[in-house]
Amino acid sequence: MNFPGWQVDIGLEIHAQLNTASKIFSGSATAFGATPNQQASFIDMGLPGVLPVANGAVFEKAVRFGLGIGAKINRVSKFDRKNYFYPDLPKGYQITQMDEPIVLGGQVTIETEEGEKNHSNYTCPPRRRCW
Amino acid sequence: MGHQIDDPTLDRVAQLAQLSVPGQDREAVKTALNDVLTLVNGLQSVDTSGVEPMAHPLSIQQPLRSDQVTESDHSGAIPHFAPSHADHYFLVPRVIE
Amino acid sequence: MSIEFDSIQTLREALDGKAISATELTKHFLSRIDQLDPSLNSYITVEHERALSTAAAIDKKLMAGERATLLGIPIAEKDIFCTEGVRTTAGSKMLAEYRPPFDSTATANLAAAGVIRLGKCNLDEFAMGSSNENSYFGAVKNPWNQERVPGGSSGGSAAAVAGGLCVAATGTDTGGSIRQPSAFCGLTGIKPTYGRVSRWGMIAFASSLDQAGPMARSAADAALLLEAMAGPDEKDSSCLTVSVDPYSTLIRQPLEGMRIGIVPSLLAEGLSESIAEAFEDCRKGLEKLGATFVEIELMHHHHSVGAYYVIAPAEASANLARYDGVRFGYRCEDPADLQDLYLRSRNEGFGDEVKRRILVGTFALSAGYYDAYYKQAQRVRRLIQGDFLQAFDQVDMILTPTTPTTAFSLGENTEDPVAMYLQDIYTISANLAGLPAISFPAGMSLGLPIGLQLVGPHLKEATLLSCVHQFQQVTDWHHQHPRNWA
Numbered sequence: 001m002n003f004p005g006w007q008v009d010i011g012l013e014i015h016a017q018l019n020t021a022s023k024i025f026s027g028s029a030t031a032f033g034a035t036p037n038q039q040a041s042f043i044d045m046g047l048p049g050v051l052p053v054a055n056g057a058v059f060e061k062a063v064r065f066g067l068g069i070g071a072k073i074n075r076v077s078k079f080d081r082k083n084y085f086y087p088d089l090p091k092g093y094q095i096t097q098m099d100e101p102i103v104l105g106g107q108v109t110i111e112t113e114e115g116e117k118n119h120s121n122y123t124c125p126p127r128r129r130c131w
Numbered sequence: 132m133g134h135q136i137d138d139p140t141l142d143r144v145a146q147l148a149q150l151s152v153p154g155q156d157r158e159a160v161k162t163a164l165n166d167v168l169t170l171v172n173g174l175q176s177v178d179t180s181g182v183e184p185m186a187h188p189l190s191i192q193q194p195l196r197s198d199q200v201t202e203s204d205h206s207g208a209i210p211h212f213a214p215s216h217a218d219h220y221f222l223v224p225r226v227i228e
Numbered sequence: 229m230s231i232e233f234d235s236i237q238t239l240r241e242a243l244d245g246k247a248i249s250a251t252e253l254t255k256h257f258l259s260r261i262d263q264l265d266p267s268l269n270s271y272i273t274v275e276h277e278r279a280l281s282t283a284a285a286i287d288k289k290l291m292a293g294e295r296a297t298l299l300g301i302p303i304a305e306k307d308i309f310c311t312e313g314v315r316t317t318a319g320s321k322m323l324a325e326y327r328p329p330f331d332s333t334a335t336a337n338l339a340a341a342g343v344i345r346l347g348k349c350n351l352d353e354f355a356m357g358s359s360n361e362n363s364y365f366g367a368v369k370n371p372w373n374q375e376r377v378p379g380g381s382s383g384g385s386a387a388a389v390a391g392g393l394c395v396a397a398t399g400t401d402t403g404g405s406i407r408q409p410s411a412f413c414g415l416t417g418i419k420p421t422y423g424r425v426s427r428w429g430m431i432a433f434a435s436s437l438d439q440a441g442p443m444a445r446s447a448a449d450a451a452l453l454l455e456a457m458a459g460p461d462e463k464d465s466s467c468l469t470v471s472v473d474p475y476s477t478l479i480r481q482p483l484e485g486m487r488i489g490i491v492p493s494l495l496a497e498g499l500s501e502s503i504a505e506a507f508e509d510c511r512k513g514l515e516k517l518g519a520t521f522v523e524i525e526l527m528h529h530h531h532s533v534g535a536y537y538v539i540a541p542a543e544a545s546a547n548l549a550r551y552d553g554v555r556f557g558y559r560c561e562d563p564a565d566l567q568d569l570y571l572r573s574r575n576e577g578f579g580d581e582v583k584r585r586i587l588v589g590t591f592a593l594s595a596g597y598y599d600a601y602y603k604q605a606q607r608v609r610r611l612i613q614g615d616f617l618q619a620f621d622q623v624d625m626i627l628t629p630t631t632p633t634t635a636f637s638l639g640e641n642t643e644d645p646v647a648m649y650l651q652d653i654y655t656i657s658a659n660l661a662g663l664p665a666i667s668f669p670a671g672m673s674l675g676l677p678i679g680l681q682l683v684g685p686h687l688k689e690a691t692l693l694s695c696v697h698q699f700q701q702v703t704d705w706h707h708q709h710p711r712n713w714a
Contacts, residue, residue, distance in 0.1 A: 022201070026202060049332060140591070151571050173531060196462070214559035
């Protein structure tokens, strides 16, 4: 189909999992193929009184990935709470690096029919409880 | 800048918080919330130019743990906390139409 | 003095000297609780069997010659600390039947020190309140006068200690919830430096403000408990890794040469006359003990309550999002769909004050308001801390009232949330700044205790405890307790 005067831009939000042995905020296993909730600890379940403890390997691997795509590595990064309700979100918020992520920008080179294309990494503007 | 909580705002905030405010309570809740905002609005007069927000009272660095699996399988115990569960699953009303 | 009001030191000697066994001591308190607590409502759960079996095990240890400062001392814990297998409600319908699968670190530390836990104390729901009138399990009465509140949120803990229903208790303090009830009930209660006591297993209200601490009959007793409760914990990233000072030894430090700050603007308005008088008397007493007083200013202090009532509700709104009826806790009957499940479980499970604060917090974090409210409050927070840090260049600690009045009447402030919030006017700033602060008995007015507060620099709990201990060597306010109140 042709729509003269219009150009289609499609953004891809890609979630890639870092291959750590344990989870980012708990010592639970990350092995593929476990039965449901077999690798869910008290921390993952968000039981009252639990607290997350950050996995050092996550940061190391994130920096490596960032270096690999030519991204800016932020010396200071922080986690925010992104609040919403969903049954698979035990705490009712996601611990995420919204404001100051550890890796920013960078490029991924993709093979297309027209040859190689470099695609820059866009981050969307910070959103807070805006829905 | 005095933000007052009106009906649309109350509805939006309640929706975000997954709370509802029944009809007979609405006025009382709005009054209570607006009283708190009056208390809080004094903050607007403080000159905070150049001051970094403080999320945490002490400047300590994030401790990092080593990438070890330290947890065991709790799937036998955890679902039993749930008001409704079957096998290893937590049961909720249908999510996707 | 009957044993229920004895100090830890006295009880220690009695236990070690076999004048009394841990079992007899525990039975004594349990029978007092059964008899007298119905008129206070300070306990939500009394652990008769468990306490007696712990006592029996401890008696074996004592017979075998084992000695430790807290071994066999009966205490109570605020029902916000997770206790494995034992109901932990946070004073809420939401968790009315919840039994945690693990102990809080504070609980585990005290158990390792050999205390006997008598039960879980009543509190304002999710630690939100200043009167213990917000509990799903009913209001708590002040043993000094049962028409008065014991304070909150650790009202049950305060009433239990003051009424001789335990030797000491644990509390938590987010905006004053250890210190204010301690003041209303004639106790010595300390909120340590943020991060001094682990928050693992402490049901979260406002994560950057919450801190656990002891509520006891004296600085000496509080020091012993804090020593046991505190310490590094890798399960809590915000817990400090520095080792714990030996508070119980350090309290003997004399006051000679200590500089104590006084903030004139805090004494200007809204303070009851009897408390102002007690303040002056205390000041003179401390001067006689060798302290010198310096007038200081805390420029942004009057914004404390405003900053707190943005930050605390905002953090609470996120911390309480997990209570959704899905994985644990209260779920409404026959939810029609997911939305109904969330709305009704939360509306039915939470009390009014909790809902109010969640709404305020959600508003302050929402798009369009986040910068003006939450971020601005966080900037003001840094300014408030900065004022204290500057003051501590000139003084070793700061003396203030703990509360504007003595214990108010039940029902007096329940219609006016903001009037209730202003009760915390002297206590809130220490939470914002993460500083240690202690409340101690310094007078009486019309049969009700008066408490005063000392705020110190980060990690100077020993300085605060020793100052109060020295004061308690030459005064006897802390020895007074309500009589014939049952």
